[in-house]
Amino acid sequence: EAGVTQSPTHLIKTRGQQATLRCSPISGHTSVYWYQQALGLGLQFLLWYDEGEERNRGNFPPRFSGRQFPNYSSELNVNALELEDSALYLCASSLYGDQKPQYFGDGTRLSIL
């Protein structure tokens, strides 16, 4: 069974540009989560989507947004990129429910020049 898949693996952008990251969850999972893993800061919760709706968001500015499609895949969009947005962006999926185990993909490495 395929795990969580993310694309692209690496993404290089310059300040002020916009980035789009994609995630396909494990088959049967309806919840998708996004986390940022920045050097020295650990994993920080960004967003939770389920059934096409944003269920919760972490302490990040509005230029971090996303959506979930009818097939449960998801996009994370980051507008007006700043240098400190350089990080590994991880997507996780789970069955619906606040207590369900989350399974991670291998991430997208976003580098801002």
Place this chain on the structure above:
Amino acid sequence: TQLLEQSPQFLSIQEGENLTVYCNSSSVFSSLQWYRQEPGEGPVLLVTVVTGGEVKKLKRLTFQFGDARKDSSLHITAAQPGDTGLYLCAGNRNQGGKLIFGQGTELSVKP
């Protein structure tokens, strides 16, 4: 302020040694997960503990959830080079899907 404190941050040991990693908090968690992450990859779920005092074993790895559900430990017996990686604890406080992660423990097991 880090809600989940992991210790030690770095651990370098010889093959065959035992080790324990700690994950502590002043807050109660409804569940706690342990993950291992290798360079260039995402975290891989090792175990989920939900009941205070619960002990789970995964081959040479033993996980324990504190009685008050505020802390957890991971004990590895007879460590092997394949155990090398970043170990992360992550707690759930029923805050809308959000997992709260510790800073991680970087383990290096030398042959």
